[in-house]
Structures are given as C-alpha cells and as structure tokens.
Amino acid sequence: MQSALPIYHQSIDWDELYIKYPLPDVFAQTVFRWPRDRIRALQNERFMEVVKTAWDNEFYRSRWMAAGLEAGDIRSIDDITKIPIFQSSDIKDDQAAHPPFGTIHGNVREYLKTRPVKAQTSGGTTGRPRPTLSGPIEWELNGLTAARGLYMMGARPGDVLQIPATCSLANLGWCVYKGAHDYLGVMPLTTGSGVVTPSRRQMEIAFDWGTNIWVCFPEYLTQLAKVARDELGRDVRDLGTKFIATYLGPDLDNSLRRQLEEVWGCDVYDNYGTNEMGQGAFECEHKNGLHIMEDTLFVEIVDVETNEPVPDGQTGNMVVTILHRHLPPMIRFNVRDLQRIISTERCECGGTFRRMDKLLGRSDDMVKLRGVNLYPMACLPAIKSDPRTTGEWICVVDRTQKDGVIRDEMVVRVEVLRNAPSREGLAERLSKRLHDDLGVKVVVELCDEGSLAEVANLGREGKPRRLLDRRHKQ
Ligand SMILES: [Zn+2]
Numbered sequence: 001m002q003s004a005l006p007i008y009h010q011s012i013d014w015d016e017l018y019i020k021y022p023l024p025d026v027f028a029q030t031v032f033r034w035p036r037d038r039i040r041a042l043q044n045e046r047f048m049e050v051v052k053t054a055w056d057n058e059f060y061r062s063r064w065m066a067a068g069l070e071a072g073d074i075r076s077i078d079d080i081t082k083i084p085i086f087q088s089s090d091i092k093d094d095q096a097a098h099p100p101f102g103t104i105h106g107n108v109r110e111y112l113k114t115r116p117v118k119a120q121t122s123g124g125t126t127g128r129p130r131p132t133l134s135g136p137i138e139w140e141l142n143g144l145t146a147a148r149g150l151y152m153m154g155a156r157p158g159d160v161l162q163i164p165a166t167c168s169l170a171n172l173g174w175c176v177y178k179g180a181h182d183y184l185g186v187m188p189l190t191t192g193s194g195v196v197t198p199s200r201r202q203m204e205i206a207f208d209w210g211t212n213i214w215v216c217f218p219e220y221l222t223q224l225a226k227v228a229r230d231e232l233g234r235d236v237r238d239l240g241t242k243f244i245a246t247y248l249g250p251d252l253d254n255s256l257r258r259q260l261e262e263v264w265g266c267d268v269y270d271n272y273g274t275n276e277m278g279q280g281a282f283e284c285e286h287k288n289g290l291h292i293m294e295d296t297l298f299v300e301i302v303d304v305e306t307n308e309p310v311p312d313g314q315t316g317n318m319v320v321t322i323l324h325r326h327l328p329p330m331i332r333f334n335v336r337d338l339q340r341i342i343s344t345e346r347c348e349c350g351g352t353f354r355r356m357d358k359l360l361g362r363s364d365d366m367v368k369l370r371g372v373n374l375y376p377m378a379c380l381p382a383i384k385s386d387p388r389t390t391g392e393w394i395c396v397v398d399r400t401q402k403d404g405v406i407r408d409e410m411v412v413r414v415e416v417l418r419n420a421p422s423r424e425g426l427a428e429r430l431s432k433r434l435h436d437d438l439g440v441k442v443v444v445e446l447c448d449e450g451s452l453a454e455v456a457n458l459g460r461e462g463k464p465r466r467l468l469d470r471r472h473k474q
Contacts, residue, residue, distance in 0.1 A: 143178025
C-alpha cells in the first residue's frame with residue numbers, strides 16, 4: 001500500500017537534484033571551475049525558471065504589472081534590470097495585509113497537503129520576526145550549500161563539528177547541521193547557544209568528544225577560549241582545531257581574523273548567508289574574498305540611493321536573485337547588506353565564482369553626514385586597533401544650530417577597558433584613524449567599560465546597536 005502523506009524523502013527526485021546542484025566534492029571539481037560564460041548560461045536558465053514561477057505569484061505579478069512589465073518582456077537574465085527591486089519591508093507589508101505568510105507564499109495550507117514545508121525567520125534586529133518558508137528543494141539546498149562551503153574550507157568525513165547555535169526559527173544551526181550530517185560524513189554536535197549549553201559544558205564536550213571544526217560567531221569564540229582557560233585550565237589550541245567557519249563582518253584589515261587564529265591556533269574563514277539563500281558565499285583556503293555560490297545565487301550590487309547597478313569594486317546594496325527558490329521566489333531582493341565585488345578572475349584555488357568583500361555593514365544604518373555616506377560598522381577596525389578599548393562603540397549623530405547655520409556632528413563614543421594603563425593620546429589616535437577610514441572628521445568621546453551596554457544593546461538578544469541618530473527627534 002502506498003502512503004498518501006507528503007513524505008519528505010519522496011518529494012524530491014534526488015538524482016536529478018544532484019545533477020543540477022552537484023554534491024560538495026563534485027561541485028569543487030566541476031561547476032565551481034567552469035568558465036564565466038558557461039556559468040552565465042546556467043544562471044540564465046535558472047533565472048528564466050524562477051521568473052516563470054513568479055508570474056503565477058500574486059506578490060510579484062502585481063508589482064511587476066504596476067511597473068509596466070508584461071509576460072514576455074523578460075527574455076533573458078540580461079533583462080533583469082527591468083524588474084523592480086523589493087526589500088524586506090515590502091514582504092512585511094504583504095504579510096500584514098495577508099496574514100500570516102503573505103501572497104508571496106501563496107496558499108500554504110493547500111501546498112502542505114502534497115509537500116512538506118519548513119518555516120524560518122530572518123535574524124532581524126527590530127520588530128516581529130518575518131517568516132520565510134521552504135519547500136523540499138529550498139530546504140535541501142539550505143543544507144547542501146552549507147556543506148559545499150564547509151567542504152571548501154576543508155571539512156572531510158571523520159571530522160566532528162560543534163555548532164553553538166540553537167536549531168530554532170533562526171537558520172544557522174539547521175543549515176550547518178544538515179550540511180555536516182547529510183552531506184559530509186561530519187558529525188554535528190548541535191550544542192545550541194550558551195543559553196542551551198553553558199560555555200563550560202560546551203568546552204567539556206569539545207575536549208571530550210574531539211571537536212575539530214567550529215561554526216560560531218567571533219564574540220562567542222573569544223568567550224569560549226576564556227572559559228576554557230579560566231574554568232577548565234585548558235588552552236583551546238590543545239583541541240587541534242582544523243578550522244573555524246565564522247562571520248567576520250567588516251574586518252577589513254583582518255585584525256579580528258588574526259586575533260581569532262592566534263587564540264585558537266587554526267585557520268578562520270569568513271562566510272555569508274541568509275535564511276532565504278542558505279550559504280550565499282564562502283572563503284576558500286586563500287582567504288582572498290568570498291566566492292559567491294553562483295549556481296544558486298545571482299548577485300547584483302546597486303547604488304544605495306538610486307538602485308542603479310554600480311561597477312565592480314564599488315560599494316552598494318546587495319541585491320539577490322535566488323536561482324533555486326520557487327517557494328517563494330526571490331527575484332531582485334534587496335538584502336540591504338553593503339557589499340562590493342572584488343574579483344571576477346579565476347582564483348588561485350581554481351574557482352571561477354566571483355568574489356565579494358567581507359560584509360561591510362547594513363545600509364539601514366547608513367547616515368549621511370555633511371554629504372558623505374557613513375556606515376557605523378566601518379568604525380570597527382579603528383576601534384579594535386587599540387588594545388585599550390573594549391571593542392564596543394556607538395555613533396551618536398546630533399544637529400546643532402549656530403547663527404542660523406545647521407551643522408551635523410557625529411560623536412563616536414568608545415568604551416575603554418577598566419584596567420587600561422592610561423588613556424593618554426587614545427582619543428586623538430582613534431579620531432585620526434577614523435578620519436582616515438571614514439573620510440570625514442568625527443569627534444571621539446571615551447567612556448567607561450560597560451557604560452554603553454544599555455544604549456548599544458550589548459549582551460542581550462539581538463544585534464548590538466551602532467547608531468543613534470538624534471537629528472530628527474526634536
Ligand atoms: Zn578561491
């Protein structure tokens with residue numbers, strides 16, 4: 001007797017899937033090394049498939065028709081700029097008007113009768129979480145893309161990978177678990193965050209069970225090393241870690257990477273991904289930019305204000321079209337992460353997938369100061385450049401009026417370590433470095449360790465706040 005239930009493992013044609021999206025070791029030797037024109041042709045084919053799906057999706061059809069598009073206007077990926085760009089607030093509006101999942105997801109309850117669905121949320125810093133659903137193919141690619149990234153960084157069967165991120169509505173724990181378990185012969189230790197498994201226990205497990213790979217955020221890696229030293233009397237270097245996959249942020253001078261590599265005694269690689277795309281980009285052993293996963297993702301970089309594409313090398317918003325996504329399609333989605341393409345040449349590793357920079361920040365946080373676009377995250381290298389700071393800061397923008405002249409000023413408030421030997425010359429040094437990095441003069445104000453915790457949302461759920469713009473709140 002045949003089951004009538006929507007069985008996950010019967011909802012995918014697995015052979016076809018792996019021909020279309022090769023498994024990690026095959027990927028590394030095939031599509032990843034293809035010439036650019038062949039990759040473009042593949043992207044074109046997948047792009048046309050998702051466009052076809054989108055015309056049957058109310059969210060896209062209504063927006064595209066309002067923009068004057070008709071079916072047939074998009075004949076190839078060369079026409080992509082005719083399609084209007086959208087962003088997460090558009091999905092939020094759609095979901096508010098058509099709760100809970102919006103027209104972008106279609107009739108979910110009906111869909112569930114034939115195929116399984118998984119819901120994940122964006123790692124938003126404010127407001128209610130925004131759900132993105134995945135059908136079987138989207139969910140599988142979530143794990144497969146993560147597996148490819150880990151493979152390129154050196155994960156192999158027999159390794160043990162610890163992932164201190166909770167498998168919740170947030171995606172990271174899930175995609176790494178799936179990638180390691182389903183595709184690499186790597187045993188995932190899903191210890192969850194420090195709330196689920198306290199840091200001391202995390203390290204006991206790591207030493208006892210032989211963890212040799214970590215996927216973890218930088219801040220927690222430093223915390224784990226400290227706990228191992230203070231509470232277990234052990235040096236994390238004794239773990240013999242093979243590598244760490246992390247998210248370095250705007251670590252443009254690689255100082256954060258060097259610090260982590262020193263503490264842990266292993267290679268540290270940068271990564272990029274979202275719950276919609278899975279793993280979107282990864283570093284290879286050469287650490288010379290993040291290879292975009294171009295057989296599943298088409299990336300454009302556009303001007304923050306005009307949405308017009310910018311030349312390679314120039315910073316702008318990252319706009320993505322996810323080539324494997326049909327539930328829901330993601331076509332010209334402005335992630336509002338600041339990025340730039342740094343190379344379209346073949347890499348030393350043999351890969352031809354374009355490389356992008358480390359994550360430069362969020363354009364939501366952009367502040368215009370005397371005609372210059374500033375990104376508070378860009379302060380990070382300067383703040384970290386002096387060991388007397390705690391590494392925490394917040395940018396405060398105020399508007400002053402003097403003799404009828406309006407002037408905007410940005411003060412960068414920087415925390416100084418309680419036991420710092422002295423503060424002499426620190427403000428001047430930071431202010432000079434910030435002037436060099438940001439291209440505009442800012443005032444540096446030193447403050448005591450811990451004093452920014454409240455205003456910068458440190459040590460709590462959600463990401464730290466780096467900008468306080470007080471110009472329009474009179
Ligand atoms: Zn490479």
